[in-house]
Amino acid sequence: xxxxxxxxxxxxxxxxxxxxxxxxxxxxxxxxxxxxxxxxxxxxxxxxxxxxxxxxxxxxxxxxxxxxxxxxxxxxxxxxxxxxxxxxxxxxxxxxxxxxxxxxxxxxxxxxxxxxxxxxxxxxxxxxxxxxxxxxxxxxxxxxxxxxxxxxxxxxxxxxxxxxxxxxxxxxxxxxxxxxxxxxxxxxxxxxxxxxxxxxxxxxxxxxxxxxxxxxxxxxxxxxxxxxxxxxxxxxxxxxxxxxxxxxxxxxxxxxxxxxxxxxxx
Amino acid sequence: xxxxxxxxxxxxxxxxxxxxxxxxxxxxxxxxxxxxxxxxxxxxxxxxxxxxxxxxxxxxxxxxxxxxxxxxxxxxxxxxxxxxxxxxxxxxxxxxxxxxxxxxxxxxxxxxxxxxxxxxxxxxxxxxxxxxxxxxxxxxxxxxxxxxxxxxxxxxxxxxxxxxxxxxxxxxxxxxxxxxxxxxxxxxxxxxxxxxxxxxxxxxxxxxxxxxxxxxxxxxxxxxxxxxxxxxxxxxxxxxxxxxxxxxxxxxxxxxxxxxxxxxxxxxxxx
Numbered sequence: 001x002x003x004x005x006x007x008x009x010x011x012x013x014x015x016x017x018x019x020x021x022x023x024x025x026x027x028x029x030x031x032x033x034x035x036x037x038x039x040x041x042x043x044x045x046x047x048x049x050x051x052x053x054x055x056x057x058x059x060x061x062x063x064x065x066x067x068x069x070x071x072x073x074x075x076x077x078x079x080x081x082x083x084x085x086x087x088x089x090x091x092x093x094x095x096x097x098x099x100x101x102x103x104x105x106x107x108x109x110x111x112x113x114x115x116x117x118x119x120x121x122x123x124x125x126x127x128x129x130x131x132x133x134x135x136x137x138x139x140x141x142x143x144x145x146x147x148x149x150x151x152x153x154x155x156x157x158x159x160x161x162x163x164x165x166x167x168x169x170x171x172x173x174x175x176x177x178x179x180x181x182x183x184x185x186x187x188x189x190x191x192x193x194x195x196x197x198x199x200x201x202x203x204x205x206x207x208x209x210x211x212x213x214x215x216x217x218x219x220x221x222x223x224x225x226x227x228x229x230x231x232x233x234x235x236x237x238x239x240x241x242x243x244x245x246x247x248x249x250x251x252x253x254x255x256x257x258x259x260x261x262x263x264x265x266x
Numbered sequence: 267x268x269x270x271x272x273x274x275x276x277x278x279x280x281x282x283x284x285x286x287x288x289x290x291x292x293x294x295x296x297x298x299x300x301x302x303x304x305x306x307x308x309x310x311x312x313x314x315x316x317x318x319x320x321x322x323x324x325x326x327x328x329x330x331x332x333x334x335x336x337x338x339x340x341x342x343x344x345x346x347x348x349x350x351x352x353x354x355x356x357x358x359x360x361x362x363x364x365x366x367x368x369x370x371x372x373x374x375x376x377x378x379x380x381x382x383x384x385x386x387x388x389x390x391x392x393x394x395x396x397x398x399x400x401x402x403x404x405x406x407x408x409x410x411x412x413x414x415x416x417x418x419x420x421x422x423x424x425x426x427x428x429x430x431x432x433x434x435x436x437x438x439x440x441x442x443x444x445x446x447x448x449x450x451x452x453x454x455x456x457x458x459x460x461x462x463x464x465x466x467x468x469x470x471x472x473x474x475x476x477x478x479x480x481x482x483x484x485x486x487x488x489x490x491x492x493x494x495x496x497x498x499x500x501x502x503x504x505x506x507x508x509x510x511x512x513x514x515x516x517x518x519x520x521x522x523x524x525x526x527x528x529x530x531x532x533x534x535x536x537x
Contacts, residue, residue: 094335154333157377164329165391165442166364175390179381 004255007248014245018068021061028058030213038231048233050223056237059215063238066216067245070131071197075189077135078196082142083185087173089143090150101147104140112137116199120208130209134196142188149181183260187253194249201242217242277345278482279305279328279450284342286323286332297323297337299506305450305482312485312493312514314529315503321486324503325454328484329363330354346450365395368443372455374435378427384411384438385423391445410441413478415471433464437471444475451476452484457492465489469496490533494518502526 022028025046032052041048047056089100107115116133123129153159154177162176178185203209204218211219217238224234286298298320305311313321326332327339330351344351351362363369371377379387388410389403398406404423411419414437427435436456443451453472457465469492476483485496493500493514500517502510502525510523521527 157371157373158379160331161369161371161377161439161442162379162390164331164363164367164369165445166360166362166394167390168360168394171390171394175382176379180379182381 001255003251004259007251007255010244010248011252014064014241014248015068017061018064021064022058025055025058025061027055030054038227038234040231041233047237048231050220050234051227054213056220056234059220060217060237060241062215063217063220064241064245066127066210066214067197067200067242070127070134070200071193071249073131074134074138074196075193077131078139078142078192079185079189081135081139082188083146083178085139086143086146086148087150087177090147090154091169091173091177097147101144104143107137108140116203117208120203125208125211127210130200130203134199138192138196141192142185145184145188146181149184150177153177153180183256187257187260190249190253190256194246194253197249198242198246276306277304278307278309278347279484280343280345281324281328282343282345284324284327284344285340286320286327286337287340288323288337296340297506298327300342301503301506301508303501303508303511305484307449307482308476308480309499310476310483310485310497311499311501312487312497313501313503314487314490314493316488316529319503320506321503322454325369325452325484325486328452329367329369330359331363331369361395364391364443364448365446366448367450367452368446368448369452369454370436370439370443370456373459374432374439375459377439378435378442380427383424383426384430388423388438388442388445391442395446406445407441410445411438413475414438414441414444415467416441432460433467436460436464436468440468440471440475444479447479448481450482450484452486454486455488456485457487457489465492472496490530502529 032054033049036049037051039049047060049055050059085100085104089097092100115137116130119133119136120129123132159172159176162172167176200209200216201218201221204216205222206218207222209218210216220238221235221242224231224236224238228235280302281304282302284298284301285296287294287296289295301324303311313324315321323332323337328344328346328351330339332339339352342352346362346366351359354362378384385404385407388407389398389400392398392403392406393400407423408419411422416422416434416437422430422434422438427438430438440456451472456472457468460468472483472485473496475481485492487493497514500510500512500514501508502517502523504525510517510521510526512522517526518530521530
C-alpha cells in the first residue's frame with residue numbers, strides 16, 4: 001500500500017515536472033549554445049547540456065510531456081478499442097465472437113515492432129503515427145481481458161435479471177457489464193501505459209520516433225549513448241526518467257490490482 | 267382460496283408442445299420434452315421437480331432467456347395473451363420482458379448488480395418501459411420498496427446491494443420485477459437460498475402482492491411445503507416431462523403418478 005502511494009506521488013511529480021518544468025528554466029528546448037556544449041550539471045544547467053549546448057532539464061521536461069502524452073493517448077485508444085471489441089465479441093453470437101477473436105489473434109501473431117515500424121514507414125515519423133501505431137498493436141490484450149470478464153459476468157444472475165427486465169444490449173454493456181469490470185480495466189490501462197511509454201522511447205532510440213529538435217527521452221538517450229564515457233549525464237538522466245516512470249506505473253498497476261481484487265488483499 | 271377459473275379467454279399464458287434442448291459435448295440433450303400447460307389470470311401455478319428435471323429451463327424458455335450459445339427452443343408455442351413469443355424479434359421481446367412478464371431468481375446475493383444503487387436498479391425498468399421521469403420513477407421505487415416490506419425505504423434507495431441482508435435483497439429483486447406492473451411473475455426458486463423464517467416471509471409477501479395486483483405467478487421450486495400453501499395448480503416435472511398436472515388438493519390427497527408419490531413421500535416428517 002505504501003509502495004502504491006509512493007509510485008502515485010512519483011507519477012504526480014513527473015506530471016508536475018512535465019507541466020511546469022519548461023517554465024522553471026530560462027532556456028528553451030531548442031536553443032543551442034555551442035560554447036557551452038556537454039557541460040556537466042551546474043547551477044545554470046541543472047542536468048547539464050547536450051552536444052549542442054541545449055539545456056537537458058528543459059529537454060527532459062519536454063520529453064516527459066511527450067512520453068506522458070503518448071502513454072496516456074495510446075492507453076485511452078487501447079481502452080476504447082479493446083473494451084468495445086472485447087465487449088462486442090462477448091455479447092455476440094459464438095460465430096461472431098470467434099471471428100472477432102481470431103482477427104485479434106492474427107494481429108497479435110504479427111510481431112508488434114514490425115507493425116509499428118511498417119506504419120511509421122508508411123505514415124512518416126512523428127507523434128501521431130506513434131500513438132496510432134501503438135494503439136493499433138496494443139488493444140488486443142485489453143480486448144481479451146474484457147471479453148473474458150464479460151463472458152464470466154454474463155452468466156451471472158444479476159445480468160440475467162437485468163435482461164429479464166427488458167434492458168437493451170447497449171444498456172447492459174454500459175450500465176451493468178462495464179461498471180462491474182472497471183477495476184480490471186483500470187489496472188490493465190495502468191499497465192499498458194508504461195508499455196506504450198517504453199515503446200515510444202525505444203522507437204525514438206532507434207531513430208524512428210520523435211525527430212530533433214523535439215526532445216523525447218528515447219532520442220536523448222540515443223544522443224547520449226556515444227558520449228557515455230566522457231559525459232555520462234547525457235545518458236544517465238533520460239534513462240533515469242524512463243526507468244522511474246516505468247517503475248511507478250508498474251507499481252501503481254500492481255497496487256491497484258490488489259486494491260480492486262478482494263481475494264488478493266492481505 | 268380462489269376457485270380455478272377455467273374459461274379459455276381467462277388464459278394468460280399457454281405453453282404448447284414445448285421442446286428445449288441444450289448443446290453438450292456429447293450432442294444434443296433434451297431438457298424439456300414436449301410439455302404443455304396453461305396459466306390463467308390471477309392463478310398461482312407451481313412447477314415442482316428435482317434438480318435437473320427441466321423446471322428452470324421452462325422458466326427461461328418462456329421469456330426466451332436461454333442463451334443461443336447454450337440451447338435452443340426446438341419446437342412448440344408460447345402464447346402470452348394469444349401472441350406467440352417464439353415469433354417475436356429481440357426488440358419486441360425487450361418490450362415484453364419486465365413490462366408484461368417479471369422474473370425473480372434463486373440467489374438474491376447474485377441477482378442484484380453490486381455496483382448500482384438499489385433505487386437505480388428498481389427505476390431502470392419503469393424508466394425504459396413507462397418512460398417515467400426520474401422523479402416519478404424514484405417515487406414509484408419508494409412505494410414499491412414500501413410494498414415489499416422494506417423499512418426506511420428512502421434510505422435504502424441510495425444503498426448498494428451489499429449493505430442489505432439476503433431476505434431484503436430478495437425483496438428488492440421482487441420490487442424490481444414488479445416495477446412495471448407485469449401480468450405474469452415467474453419466480454425461479456425464490457426461496458431456495460434463504461433461511462426458513464425468511465422463506466415464509468417471502469412466500470407470504472408473494473401471496474399478498476398476488477392478491478393486491480391480481481398477478482399470475484409461476485412458482486418454480488422443489489419445496490413441496492411451499493407449494494401446498496401457495497399454489498392452486500401444480501405441475502410435477504420429471505426428466506423434462508410433466509408427469510402430473512393437478513389442482514393442489516388433488517395432488518396432495520391422491521397423487522396419481524408413481525413419481526409424484528415418491529416425491530411426496532420424500533418430504534421428511536417429524537412425527
